[in-house]
Amino acid sequence: MRRLRSIRYRIMCMTFFLVLLTVCSLVLLANQQMEQLFQEYLQVQPSVMADMTMGAPEHLFLMSVHRSLLWVGLFFVLVGLLMSYFLARNITIPLRQLSQAADHIRQGRLGQTVTVHAQDEVGQLAAVFNQMSVELARNEKLRREFLANIAHELRTPLAILQGNLENMIDGAAQPDMARLFSLQEEVMRLNRLVSDLRDLSLAEVHQLELHRQPTDINQLLTGAAGMLEPLLDEKNLHFEYDLQADLPLATVDPDRIRQVFYNILVNAVRYTFPDTTIRLHSWLEDGEVWIEIQDEGPGVAEDDLPRLFDHFYRTDKSRSRQSGGSGIGLSLARQFMEVHGGTIAASNRSSGGLIVRMGFGPL
Numbered sequence: 001m002r003r004l005r006s007i008r009y010r011i012m013c014m015t016f017f018l019v020l021l022t023v024c025s026l027v028l029l030a031n032q033q034m035e036q037l038f039q040e041y042l043q044v045q046p047s048v049m050a051d052m053t054m055g056a057p058e059h060l061f062l063m064s065v066h067r068s069l070l071w072v073g074l075f076f077v078l079v080g081l082l083m084s085y086f087l088a089r090n091i092t093i094p095l096r097q098l099s100q101a102a103d104h105i106r107q108g109r110l111g112q113t114v115t116v117h118a119q120d121e122v123g124q125l126a127a128v129f130n131q132m133s134v135e136l137a138r139n140e141k142l143r144r145e146f147l148a149n150i151a152h153e154l155r156t157p158l159a160i161l162q163g164n165l166e167n168m169i170d171g172a173a174q175p176d177m178a179r180l181f182s183l184q185e186e187v188m189r190l191n192r193l194v195s196d197l198r199d200l201s202l203a204e205v206h207q208l209e210l211h212r213q214p215t216d217i218n219q220l221l222t223g224a225a226g227m228l229e230p231l232l233d234e235k236n237l238h239f240e241y242d243l244q245a246d247l248p249l250a251t252v253d254p255d256r257i258r259q260v261f262y263n264i265l266v267n268a269v270r271y272t273f274p275d276t277t278i279r280l281h282s283w284l285e286d287g288e289v290w291i292e293i294q295d296e297g298p299g300v301a302e303d304d305l306p307r308l309f310d311h312f313y314r315t316d317k318s319r320s321r322q323s324g325g326s327g328i329g330l331s332l333a334r335q336f337m338e339v340h341g342g343t344i345a346a347s348n349r350s351s352g353g354l355i356v357r358m359g360f361g362p363l
């Protein structure tokens with residue numbers, strides 16, 4: 001019963017039925033016409049033939065023509081049967097391959113692709129299927145990496161906390177103020193990481209709640225820079241502002257955008273060389289507000305640039321947590337910009353250092 005419902009069977013039956021119908025009608029028509037024409041022929045040729053009635057030889061002749069027509073008909077019916085079989089097979093083989101591959105994906109064997117050479121609709125379906133399959137495998141890989149990275153990032157501060165607490169309980173270390181402060185710092189770092197991760201995953205599925213309001217972008221930028229001022233002396237750094245006055249207000253969530261600026265500026269302060277200047281630039285272009293933050297650090301290798309905004313991506317894999325953040329600052333910045341309909345991109349300055357440019361889209 002299942003076989004009868006298969007597309008291959010239905011296409012085959014339908015084409016064969018059409019061929020059969022055409023061949024039978026042609027044979028019937030030809031037979032009829034033949035007999036009629038032959039009789040007419042006998043009636044209009046009296047001078048040539050002596051006896052013009054339908055005698056035995058004429059019947060014999062007609063019979064043999066009928067038989068030949070039947071054989072020809074049968075031959076075409078057989079050809080039709082073969083053709084409909086191969087046609088149906090040609091159409092359904094790629095479909096079967098697709099369904100097998102889809103089943104493998106369902107069982108968790110991701111990345112399955114099918115080789116279909118057809119350029120028709122089935123070929124297009126196969127191409128889309130292959131793209132989807134590769135994308136699924138990629139996403140699954142990213143998901144695993146993401147989870148592994150989260151586990152890794154959480155494990156380190158937890159291990160530090162546990163070790164220190166155990167030492168204090170055992171009496172191997174004194175619970176002095178310095179130690180407690182450093183433990184509190186670890187807890188705060190953990191807290192920040194967890195809330196960043198939460199925001200990141202919400203933003204990725206477009207579930208992040210935004211409290212948009214008309215906002216002065218320059219003010220947000222200077223506010224974020226202000227929070228970092230106390231860190232500048234340590235490396236003898238300077239902020240240089242080149243902000244276009246009278247920028248139109250942008251309808252954004254100020255807290256989120258401040259965090260974007262903060263994350264970029266923290267990186268600039270962290271990675272730029274000592275005794276250098278960090279430039280903050282804002283301008284209006286074609287009705288869009290743009291912000292650029294430039295530092296004078298080592299920049300980023302061109303190969304690393306496209307992956308800079310990926311989760312947990314660090315150009316220096318060996319860098320410890322102390323010398324850097326958790327590696328999600330830029331991915332959070334990108335997600336926040338994207339949920340606002342904006343863009344963010346990084347490039348290297350020709351004279352050294354990184355430029356991060358953000359656009360807020362048409363206002």
Ligand SMILES: Nc1ncnc2c1ncn2[C@@H]1O[C@H](COP(=O)(O)OP(=O)(O)O)[C@@H](O)[C@H]1O
Binds near residue numbers: 315329
């Ligand atoms: N201004 C910069 N100069 C050089 N490298 C940078 C800069 N900003 C970011 N990076 C590189 O990009 C990586 C990702 O940045 P980010 O997502 O903020 O993570 P992190 O928490 O490590 O700062 C950093 O680890 C660093 O390697």
Ligand SMILES: [Mg+2]
Binds near residue numbers: 263266267329
């Ligand atoms: Mg960072």
